[in-house]
Amino acid sequence: MLRILGTQSGDRMKEERIKQITNQVVEQFRRSGYDVDAKEISKRLMLLIYEFKVPESEAIRTVKNWLIKELEIPKEKLVAEAPLVKIADITKPGQWVSLKAKVVQLWDSSSPSVSQVGLIGDETGMIKFVIWAKSGKGEVEEGKSYLFRNIVTDSFQGRMQVYITRTSDIVEIEEDIQIPPREIEVVGALVAIQQNSGLIQRCKLCRRVMTKGICPIHGKVEGYDDLRIKGVLDDGENFYEIILNEENIKALTGIDLEKAKQIAAERLDRNAVLSELKSQLLGRYLKVRGTRGGRYLIVNEVEFLKGIDKAEIEKLIEEVAA
Amino acid sequence: MNGVRRREIAKRIFAYEFNRSTHRIKPEEDKAPVYVLTPLGMRCNRVFVVGALLDKDEIKPDSGIWRIRVADPTGAFFGYVGRFQPDALESLMEIEPPELVAIVAKIGVFERDGRLFVSLRPESISVVDSETRDYWIYETALKTLERIKRMELKKDEDCKLAWQIYNPNLNEFRQMVKQALASLKEEFELIEEIEEEELKERKEIEEVEFEKLKEKDELEEFEEEFEFEEEEWDLSDILGE
Numbered sequence: 001m002l003r004i005l006g007t008q009s010g011d012r013m014k015e016e017r018i019k020q021i022t023n024q025v026v027e028q029f030r031r032s033g034y035d036v037d038a039k040e041i042s043k044r045l046m047l048l049i050y051e052f053k054v055p056e057s058e059a060i061r062t063v064k065n066w067l068i069k070e071l072e073i074p075k076e077k078l079v080a081e082a083p084l085v086k087i088a089d090i091t092k093p094g095q096w097v098s099l100k101a102k103v104v105q106l107w108d109s110s111s112p113s114v115s116q117v118g119l120i121g122d123e124t125g126m127i128k129f130v131i132w133a134k135s136g137k138g139e140v141e142e143g144k145s146y147l148f149r150n151i152v153t154d155s156f157q158g159r160m161q162v163y164i165t166r167t168s169d170i171v172e173i174e175e176d177i178q179i180p181p182r183e184i185e186v187v188g189a190l191v192a193i194q195q196n197s198g199l200i201q202r203c204k205l206c207r208r209v210m211t212k213g214i215c216p217i218h219g220k221v222e223g224y225d226d227l228r229i230k231g232v233l234d235d236g237e238n239f240y241e242i243i244l245n246e247e248n249i250k251a252l253t254g255i256d257l258e259k260a261k262q263i264a265a266e267r268l269d270r271n272a273v274l275s276e277l278k279s280q281l282l283g284r285y286l287k288v289r290g291t292r293g294g295r296y297l298i299v300n301e302v303e304f305l306k307g308i309d310k311a312e313i314e315k316l317i318e319e320v321a322a
Numbered sequence: 323m324n325g326v327r328r329r330e331i332a333k334r335i336f337a338y339e340f341n342r343s344t345h346r347i348k349p350e351e352d353k354a355p356v357y358v359l360t361p362l363g364m365r366c367n368r369v370f371v372v373g374a375l376l377d378k379d380e381i382k383p384d385s386g387i388w389r390i391r392v393a394d395p396t397g398a399f400f401g402y403v404g405r406f407q408p409d410a411l412e413s414l415m416e417i418e419p420p421e422l423v424a425i426v427a428k429i430g431v432f433e434r435d436g437r438l439f440v441s442l443r444p445e446s447i448s449v450v451d452s453e454t455r456d457y458w459i460y461e462t463a464l465k466t467l468e469r470i471k472r473m474e475l476k477k478d479e480d481c482k483l484a485w486q487i488y489n490p491n492l493n494e495f496r497q498m499v500k501q502a503l504a505s506l507k508e509e510f511e512l513i514e515e516i517e518e519e520e521l522k523e524r525k526e527i528e529e530v531e532f533e534k535l536k537e538k539d540e541l542e543e544f545e546e547e548f549e550f551e552e553e554e555w556d557l558s559d560i561l562g563e
Contacts, residue, residue, distance in 0.1 A: 108331055110365065112479045189370050189458075191332050191426045192446070234370065236334045236465055279413070282448040283372070283424025285457050307453055308460045313506050316463055320500045 018045050021060060029067065036067055057083075082150045088124035090162070093155040099162070101127075102145045102177040104292065107238055116140060120148070120162075121179040128161040135166050145177040146170050181291040187305055188235035188288075190281050197229040198274030199260045227257045229277060233288060233297075240297045242288060248302045253280045330355060332370035332426055334462040337397035338498045340369070344438040345487050346431055358429050358440055362469035362495060363484035370426055371399055371442065372450060372458035375419045388414060392425065392442070395459065395505040396498050401427060401442030410444035417449060424450045424458075459506055463499045470495055 022042045029036045041063055048059035067073070082096035090097065104126060106118040115133040119126050129148070131137055140146055149169040151162045164170060196209060201223035203215035210216075210223045229244040250256040255263070255277065264270045285305035290297040339360050347357040347365060357365040373394040381387050387404040388411070403410050410425075417423065427442035470492050473481050484490065 106328070108328065110478065110480065189332070189424070189426075191370055232329065234332045236331065236370070236461065239329055239331060278409075278446075279448060282446050283370075283426065283450050284448075284454055305453075305457055308457055308506070313460060313503055316460075316467065317500060317503045317507070319467065320496050320503070 014046070014050055018042050018049070021045055021056065025060065025063060025067075028064075032073070034067075034071055034073060036071070041067075086124040087120075087122050087127045090127060090153050090160050093153055093160070095153045096150055097153060097162070098147065098149045099151065100145065100147050100173065100175070100177060102179055103140045103142050104179065105238075106140075106142050118142075120146075122177050123180065126179070126182070128156075128159065129164065130161060131164040131170075132166075135164050135168060137164055137168060137170050140170060145173050145175055147173050183289055183291050183300065184297070185287065185289045186233055186235060186240055186297070187285060188233040188240065189283060189285050190231050191234040191239075191283070192232040193274070193278050193282060194230040194232075195274075197231065198227070198277055199257075199264055199270045200226055200228060202226050225257060225261060227255070227260050227273075229281070230296075231281075233286060240288070241295055242290065242297045242299055244299055244302060248299050249277065252286075252302060252304065253277065255280075330368040332368045333364060333366040334458070334465045335360060335364070335366065335369055335371075336462055336466060336498060336502060337371075337373070337392075337394050337399045339396075339466065339495065340399060340440060341397060342488070343440050345483075346438055356431065358431060358438075359480060359484060359487070360469075361484060361488040361490040362466065363473055363478065363481035364469055365480055366429060368426065368428055368445075369442070370424070370458075372422070372424045372455045373399065375417060375421050375423045375447075378414060378417070378419055386411075390414070390442075390444075392423065394462075395502040399425075399442050401425070401444055402430065403444050403447070407444055410447045413447045413449075414444075417447065422450050422452060422455050424448050424454060456506055459502050463503050466495065466499050470499075 019042065022038050022045060025041055026036055026038050044063050044066070045059055048054040048062060049056060054062070082098045084098045084100065087099065087101065099120070099122065101120040101122045104119040104121045106116060109115070109117050113133050114130055115135065115137070116129075116131040116139055118129060120129050121127070129151075131140070147170075148162070148164060149171065151164050151168045153160060153162050155161070196211070201210045201213065202208060202225075203210050203218055204222050204224055205218050206215065208215055208217060210221075213220060213223065215221050215223070227246040227249055229242075229249060231242055231244065233240045233242050244252075246257050253276075255273075260273045263273050263276060266272075287303050287305050288297065288299055289301040290299040292298075339362055343358045343360040345359040347359055349356055355367045357367050359365055371392060371394070373392040375390060375392050376398070377391040378388050381389050381402075387402060390401045390403060392399045392401065403414050405411065424447075425442060425444045426446045427444040430441045430443040432439045432441070472478055473484065473490070473492060476482060476485060
């Protein structure tokens with residue numbers, strides 16, 4: 001009945017693919033308690049995909065719809081397992097999908113109807129997620145990877161996001177989803193500088209920061225001077241822990257390691273460097289470009305925020321007036 | 323998310339909205355942070371403020387507690403700095419008002435005659451330039467407008483609560499934002515002609531300032547109680563040493 005074209009190896013590949021899809025469909029119906037005829041499904045898929053050149057997803061949908069009609073399955077009974085996709089594939093709202101992703105960051109939820117909100121990421125990108133309180137799903141942790149099953153996509157202010165609802169599942173997985181470092185730009189106020197910043201000493205063996213001449217790993221060893229700042233950038237919505245190295249600090253304040261040592265020598269106090277940096281940087285708006293590495297945003301470029309666009313202010317004033 | 327509590331975000335808020343915040347959200351569990359609900363339905367525990375430090379006065383000689391007043395275009399924040407804010411105290415000692423400052427602060431709350439008063443408990447104070455101040459005004463205006471929009475929608479639980487408690491006149495807050503933005507325009511020397519309407523607004527803001535002075539009287543009372551608390555601490559300090 002089927003007119004199969006192509007070489008023998010091509011045919012084998014096609015058969016393989018059809019078998020694969022057929023198994024998916026059969027498995028899905030079996031989970032809902034229905035036994036379906038694999039042979040018939042394969043036949044229909046073959047016809048649709050290779051004869052009529054219908055896209056796979058459309059062919060699968062057609063076959064499923066046919067099965068639902070044929071077996072008179074009530075729609076709600078068929079808990080369709082949403083296809084596993086990558087974040088970059090999510091482009092349309094209202095799609096049911098599954099994702100394997102790592103929780104990159106949790107944000108503060110301002111609404112009691114939201115249990116958790118934040119960012120999840122996979123190899124292809126990052127997306128905002130919302131776990132509704134009503135979903136009754138467990139909480140996720142930053143840095144852990146999960147399989148998010150049957151979640152629904154949505155578009156909000158021009159960006160895609162996903163919701164975890166009552167019909168979704170969150171399963172922690174062993175696999176550590178790798179997220180490619182992605183440069184982000186943040187504008188925020190530097191609201192805190194941690195105590196172990198300024199002119200510090202690092203262990204000669206492992207580069208770790210030493211406290212009072214003691215390395216946490218190697219004990220009392222020789223150290224070398226370095227200049228760095230561990231601080232918190234806050235944009236009023238989120239906070240970012242940032243690390244500024246000597247180069248970044250020099251770009252902002254003109255103080256490099258030599259100058260820092262000089263300040264410490266003049267005032268007979270290494271902490272004088274920290275005080276100086278605090279007075280020049282705390283409470284200032286910084287524009288930071290960096291890559292997220294675990295807890296910290298590793299700064300590639302940093303500068304003081306330059307003024308505001310007059311047009312932006314005009315726009316806001318008009319908005320208030322309207 | 324048990325274990326380490328996430329750092330509180332420093333919210334951007336004008337003095338006008340801040341000083342009208344009289345509702346505290348009781349923590350659901352022990353040790354959970356206390357939040358103040360503002361008239362525009364924002365929960366906050368920490369704020370970031372940029373304005374002109376106008377006064378710093380030691381509330382009583384040798385008390386080690388300083389009261390500060392910091393003004394933005396919409397009003398003035400009050401704050402208290404003592405030995406429990408060592409970083410802020412250290413920098414405050416070196417600043418002579420008037421000066422533009424940026425302050426990161428926790429919100430202090432105090433109840434008197436059934437009304438809640440809010441003040442700043444600075445964690446850090448630093449001298450900044452006018453560019454920082456301008457950006458703060460812009461950013462705070464933007465975020466305040468977002469809050470006004472959310473209040474209009476009446477969807478979010480905190481907004482519903484704010485309507486219930488404050489029943490705010492949103493136009494009043496829009497006017498406040500407009501006034502703040504107008505101050506930026508002046509900064510850019512873009513004053514075309516001050517229209518009559520704007521003059522009227524300015525008068526309204528002056529009235530608000532007056533109200534603020536009245537509130538100051540109430541705050542004097544607040545201080546007495548506050549001092550008392552600190553005196554208790556003094557004692558334990560001496561015993562400890």
